[in-house]
Amino acid sequence: MSASFSRRDFFTYSGSVLAGITLGEWGRRHLARADALASGPSRLPAEWAPSVCRDCAAACGIRVRMVDGAPVKVEGNPLCPIGRGRLCASGQAGIEAYYDPDRLIGPAKRTGARGENRWTAITWDEATAILASRLSGTRATERRPLAIGMEERGPLADGWTKFWTACDARVAWTPAQTSARLRAGFLALTGIDREPLFDLEHATYVLSFGAPIAETWLSPVWAQRSFGRFRRQAGRSRGRLVQVDARRSATARKADEWLALTPEQQVVLAYGLAAIIARESRGNRQFLDRFAGNHAEFERDVVRTYLPDEVSALTGIPVVTILRLARELSATTQPLVAVAADASRELTDAVFALNALVGAYDRPGGIYAAATAPPDGIEDAAGPIEAIAAGRIRPAVLALRDGSALRRSSLVERPDAAFASADFIVSFSPYLDETSTLADLLLPAHTPIESWHAVRAAAVPPGEAIACAAPVVKPRLDTRDPAETLAHVARALGGPAAAACPWTTAEDLVIGELERVGQMRRGGAYTSAYETEWLLQLEKGGWWTSGSQTPQAFRQAVLGAGGWVDPFFQDGEIRSTLDARHGLTFSSPGAAPAIAAAALHASSSAGAQFPYRLLIFETSASRAADPNLPVLYELLGQPEGIPWQPWVEIAGETARSLGIDTGAKVKVVSPGGAMSAIVMVVHGMQPDVVALAHVPALPEGGRWAREIRSDSRQLMAAGSAAATRVRLERV
Ligand code: SF4
CATH class of the missing domain: 2.40.40.20 (Barwin-like endoglucanases)
Structure with missing residues (x-):
């Protein structure tokens, strides 16, 4: 039991809640109290502490308002370079997770049939022994364990991967909707294996193919903030947005022009615009002449295949509109073509090709390459989930870090039914939810404001950021960070698992990351926009100053500010890479009209x-x-x-x-x-x-x-x- 939650409390709670394992009405009452304290006039002094929103891969910095020792409100952290004090609705709602009545109050094991929700509370020592015994049993079998969680980067996610890899498990993730998903198309065109960074804020004209810029694009709060600046930046005319989207999304409503096209038709339009730019010699000659690569073949193919009349027939957009869009895009000073993170590879290739034609690489309002390479070998959880559903694999142990895998729209059937075939399921969800209901063993994690954080934020300008924070409040319930849970299990297992997991707590991993970052001698603690800009100028000039004299002072500065940022990235890297590799490599646009034509034909002939x-x-x-x-x-x-x-x-x-x-x-x-x-x-x-x-x-x-x-x-x-x-x- 944690210091703030006694056995007596446990029985007080458990008398009125589901089988004695969830927080129940206590949570609702205290959320109501927190709301009253947050909104009403109060003479009680308030304090603010930094933490991190963990509802998506953006990892926005938050500040938690504490009144009378209780967290009552979440706001954005003004020092965080991603949101600069703003949050989306999920971030604002984060306080509800802490008081959720369905929070698990400690570890438990299943006593009834799966899904019956009959549980017995157990100690962490018992829980550790159960999981260790299950995992040691799997070594003799062919049925590898499988561990699934929402994609995350940083030392805590690495710890999760190290543990499960040492147990010979397959590690898969529910992919985050970040620019990492656009990496393959960017790599194919430029030869750089990094995430593309879209400098939305400084563009003068944005043609967006389904990118939810005003909603949830790549890093939602960053995108909304950048969109605001794109529209209203001092000393510059208002940026123009053309949204190509199958539905009238919130972004389409805010756009200057909305073109309602299906994803297949969007590919045709993108190449149709490329064909007009090529035919009318409207491309950025300075860029294309220097980095030509296979541009001549691409231009020949696209012009021959995408005749304006045919593009118009396939998309329903008048030829005159297509011509106007191509001319607008190529005539503006800093055009940018944006695309949704989950766009098809065909559409992604077409969008990166269009950006090349208008010279939108390595310039303000265009696309840059992220500073560091993303980790390799991230497996999409959809593959193993479908394999379980089809009976091709049957893991001896299935570990579910959270419920993300069960909530995906892309899965064709309910995966919970498929998961039933796993011999043993362990859930790390903090809640009694669809994940834990399926499980045999519950090892509940802390909620975000009770946790240590060191999360590599989704790659967006101004560069690389790691959101770091200590717990705002002590864990109220008998929960544990998964890193700590797995460290205990690793020690019980011994051998490769123990060797791979030398840490004891999540704090150890976070402090280790801060030491690593400090030794890199670049970047610094989150700070104001002005000082971040100053840091960038210093690094450009070859200077580095963290402002901290010792590693301890550096650690305190980063944890106190809510994270570490390095705004420096090498603009010019795309161009120098293209110089070195003989220019651009355009993908063939050949098959796209056939795709759209087939989709349209299917649509008209479906009966x-x-x-x-x-x-x-x-x-x-x-x-x-x-x-x-x-x-x-x-x-x-x-x-x-x-x-x-x-x-x-x-x-x-x-x-x-x-x-x-x-x-x-x-x-x-x-x-x-x-x-x-x-x-x-x-x-x-x-x-x-x-x-x-x-x-x-x-x-x-x-x-x-x-x-x-x-x-x-x-x-x-x-x-x-x-x-x-x-x-x-x-x-
Ligand atoms: S965009 Fe930021 S505030 Fe919104 S859910 Fe993601 S991390 Fe949280």
Whole structure:
């Protein structure tokens, strides 16, 4: 038991909660008290402590307001270079996780059948022995353990990987929606194996292919902040945004122009614009002449294949509009072509090619290369999950770091049913949710404000950042950081696991990271925008000063500020790499019209039974998909005013043909399943497309998630959303 949570407390809580293992009404009462303290006038002195939001890979810095020893509110950390004091809705809601009534109060083992939620509280020593015994048993089997978590970078994530690798486990991650996902396309064109950094703030014109710039792009708070500056930067005219998006997203609403195209049509438009730029010799000659590479072949192919009339026929966009867009893009001083992190490889290649034609590399308002290479060997959890579902693998031990794998919109069927085939499931989730309900052993982690942090933030300008913080409050419950839990298990196992995990606590790993960073002699603790700029100028001049005399002082400065940042990255690196490797390597644009034509043909020939193409999208509120933050469910569907339920967006023509309007309830039916949704009529959408919000239905995801009873995954029996067609039925 932790110092702040006694045995007596345990029995007090356990009398009224699920089998004595969750926090229950105590959490709700104290959240109400925290809300009152945060919003009402109070004579109690408030203190602020830095921490890190862990709801997505952006790792924004937060400040937690403490009143009378209790955390009552979360705000952005003004020193954090990612958000500069801003947070998204998930970040603001983070305080709810600490008081969540479904938090587990300590380790437990299953006593009933899986999913029955019958548990017995156990000690950490017992829990350690159970997991160690299970893992030592797997060494004699062919069935490798499997460990799954949300993609994260930094020493704590490395610790997780080291432990499971030493146990001969397969380690897989639910990929974060960061620019790391665009790495392959960037590498193919430039030869640089880094994340591309999009300098949105300094662009003068942005052509966005589905990039949710005003919502959740790459690093959401950074993107929203950069978008604001792109629009209203002092001494410069307002940036123009053209959004190419299948639905009228929040970004499309804020754009100067919205073109409603499916993802396949977006590929055709991107290459169609490239063809016009090439045909009319509007490319950036200075850039292209120096880094030509295979540009001549690309230009020849794209001009021959993407005739404006054909592009117009495939996309429905008038030729005159296509010509205008190509001319606008090439005529502006600092154009940038943006793309969604989860775009197809075809679209990513087309977008990077367009950026090359307008010379948007290594210049303000363009694309730079991140300073450091991302780690190799990150396996997407979708592969092993599908392998389990198909019965191709049956892990002896399945470790679930969090619920991210179970909430993904891309999985075609409920993975919880598939996971049932694993011999033994261990969950590290802090909550009694859909992950822990499946498990045999619960090893609950602390919530973020009780945790140590050293997280490498998603790569965005101004450069490299590691969000670091000590716990804001002592753990209230009998929880443990997974790094500490695994260190105990490693010692119990001995051998390679013990050798791979020499740390004792999460703090050891964080301090080790700060020592490593300090020895690099670059960057410094988070500081004001002005001083960060000063640091950049010093580093450009070959100077480095941390402002700290000793490693201890450096550590304190970084932990006190909330992180470490190195704003320096080598602009010019892309150009020098291209010089060294004989220029650009454009991918062949050859097959794209065939893809779009096939999609359009399928769309027109699908028959009356399922006449609409299904598109599934995630919203700002559902992206983090954290079922323990009820305020996010309140925000779902805003500004449409449709909280707590999924909705489907349809064109005006479609609504008229069905005799329905905004607010009507419909059943969305596919060959594989059906679900209910509220209609939202969107004028300008393509009439053969319906766009469905993905809000994960998690019957065991906690008391808030239970309100969502069905989700888009039920429709995707055909293999993926892209291949799924639906009809709408009035309810
Ligand atoms: S962008 Fe991500 S890390 Fe930043 S506040 Fe929002 S959820 Fe948290």
